[in-house]
Amino acid sequence: MAKKVSLKNIADEVGVSTALVSYVLNGLEKEKRVRPEVVEKIHAVAKELKYKPNLIARSLRKGSTSTIGLIVADISNSFFAQLARIIEDESAKYGYTVIFGSSHEDHSKSEVLIDTLINRQVDGFIITPCEKSLEQIKALNQNGNPIVLIDRYFPEISLNHVVLDNFQSTYSAVNCFVEKGYKKIDMIAYKSSLINMQERIRGYKEAMKDNGLDKEISVEEVRFHHAKSDMEKIAEELFNDLKINALLFATNALSIYGLYAIRKYNITIPDELAVIGFDGHEVFDFFQPPITYIEQPLEDMGKEAVKILLDQIKGSKKTVHVELKHQLIERHSC
Amino acid sequence: MAKKVSLKNIADEVGVSTALVSYVLNGLEKEKRVRPEVVEKIHAVAKELKYKPNLIARSLRKGSTSTIGLIVADISNSFFAQLARIIEDESAKYGYTVIFGSSHEDHSKSEVLIDTLINRQVDGFIITPCEKSLEQIKALNQNGNPIVLIDRYFPEISLNHVVLDNFQSTYSAVNCFVEKGYKKIDMIAYKSSLINMQERIRGYKEAMKDNGLDKEISVEEVRFHHAKSDMEKIAEELFNDLKINALLFATNALSIYGLYAIRKYNITIPDELAVIGFDGHEVFDFFQPPITYIEQPLEDMGKEAVKILLDQIKGSKKTVHVELKHQLIERHSC
DNA sequence: CTGAAAGCGCTTACAG
DNA sequence: CTGAAAGCGCTTACAG
DSSP states (O other): OOOOOOHHHHHHHHTSOHHHHHHHHTTOTTTTTOOHHHHHHHHHHHHHTTOOOOHHHHHHHHTOOSEEEEEESOTTSHHHHHHHHHHHHHHHHTTOEEEEEEOTTOHHHHHHHHHHHHHTTOSEEEEOOOTTOHHHHHHHHHTTOOEEEESOOOTTSOOEEEEEOHHHHHHHHHHHHHHTTOOOEEEEEEOOOSHHHHHHHHHHHHHHHHTTOGGGOOEEEEOGGGHHHHHHHHHHHHHTTTOOSEEEESSHHHHHHHHHHHHHTTOOTTTTOEEEEESOOHHHHHSSSOOEEEEOOHHHHHHHHHHHHHHHHTTOOOOOEEEEOOEEEOOSOO | OOOOOOHHHHHHHHTSOHHHHHHHHTTOTTTTTOOHHHHHHHHHHHHHTTOOOOHHHHHHHHTOOSEEEEEESOTTSHHHHHHHHHHHHHHHHTTOEEEEEEOTTOHHHHHHHHHHHHHTTOSEEEEOOOTTOHHHHHHHHHTTOOEEEESOOOTTSOOEEEEEOHHHHHHHHHHHHHHTTOOOEEEEEEOOOSHHHHHHHHHHHHHHHHTTOGGGOOEEEEOGGGHHHHHHHHHHHHHTTTOOSEEEESSHHHHHHHHHHHHHTTOOTTTTOEEEEESOOHHHHHSSSOOEEEEOOHHHHHHHHHHHHHHHHTTOOOOOEEEEOOEEEOOSOO
């Protein structure tokens, strides 16, 4: 094991103090008016010794770590995986490193993750908050930690957030159904009090009402941790004796589960049942026919979140709420 | 901003030294025979002040960070996203946190990532090495950093690794084709010198030879950074005038690209063309017919990698090579 | 132009 | 049983 090279080693080698080495290696040679030949010597020796700064030491001294804590619901879900990649790439551009964890929509897991990230002194948080995590987030905020919520937020507190225009997204999906003549439109959503789900449901309901379809409103709720079995039960009710002719899904995972069921029951799309999915997925492309879906602008979402967070870390006091526009990608399932 | 609570605050409050507080909070009260009433008092005050240890300070002092650096090729690829989730979950069980990054199969990006992770003093690395990264990895190893390579490794150096039985996986896929009567079997692989790809290709070739099909051996190579256009070109050659009757894909991404092309050219599976994919993907389930594929034991792969790495971090000197068994999931595309 | 020194928040060998 | 003190590797206000 080659022992680590420290500032002191360079200082000794060059014959100056660690202070000077620190200045030079941090580009403060002009400001501190260090002699050019010393500057050169320091750079040369640093290179020769393959000096790597110890960011842990710097962090302790500076009180900041150039690290972002990212908590998503589940990194193995493609929506979050893509978001994580964008956030990681974007953060790297500004010299920030990402530490991540998945809450699995469980508030105790989320609390453990937040604690871990605090202990690791991350400079800020990007969080997809789960149910019952309001108090944790509130406490985190009150302790002065920069936070950006993503995908969802809590109306009870005013924190930075970046979310989809959830209400509009399902509202326009319903309109798309109605324009094509579908009226018996059901929605499959997660059983969740979170704002993103509630807004998607509200968008569906309002659109139904505005189209005079109050009587047809029906939302099937799936529990996150029992998605498979709940979906099977719903499929049995819904598909055994088909009384609806259109189905709107509230997330990509729900869409996939639903499509498995639709195939199992041999339902023809869109003749027997029109369908609109959420988020986009390769499966939507391969399904016969390709599935129409509500697309989220992932790239913008990730970049905005990082931008806002870095502003906060730099001291900005203003609270920013960003609502990004969905796009309805029309294919042949509706 | 509530100011951070340190050991000193607790020590002052209780009226003891920081040393004692540190002992108690680290469970050394027995060993150090601290008086029970003091132990109790310290715990009480720590709780009251909501003390959170500063892991940065501890890391600097201890010279270890309880942090694992994870470098995958691309976190937005479901294979790596699932692996990342397993590695994260498994590491958390042992009190380790994961810092990750995607190399995008680019050795300069990989080098930057490794430097960042070294600067952050991670205790060890789990890496999916990309082409031309041998020297980086070698240097990393020579500097005494614990490393586990995953998915691929370098035959030139003996490092810990956890990989699939790549040779066997494609060998048995070819046999599966042959058993069903297919003989004109092509393979689509990445143009890569990496061992995983080379072994998958070798498995294909050897199996072809062993079945007396030397003449039919043909491997189409796709460049990672030009996958889409390369695949289109290959599809044109292969599918315009179909001269083969079976196709083996070397990764999940290649499988998906290939299936897009197969659909575009309206090729019937398995009548016109039999297909075997890699890694598994929801698309394989939805394709008509469902796609037969080579499955990797992701759970084992992630867990093994973490286990081996933690052993190394704890000082184990032995080098471990793990080769996990693939499973051929038979559906109806072959 | 440059250096000595303090200090970030811990852990731990040592002394009593 | 307990505390004073050193030290991890940096940064930076201060003094000259």
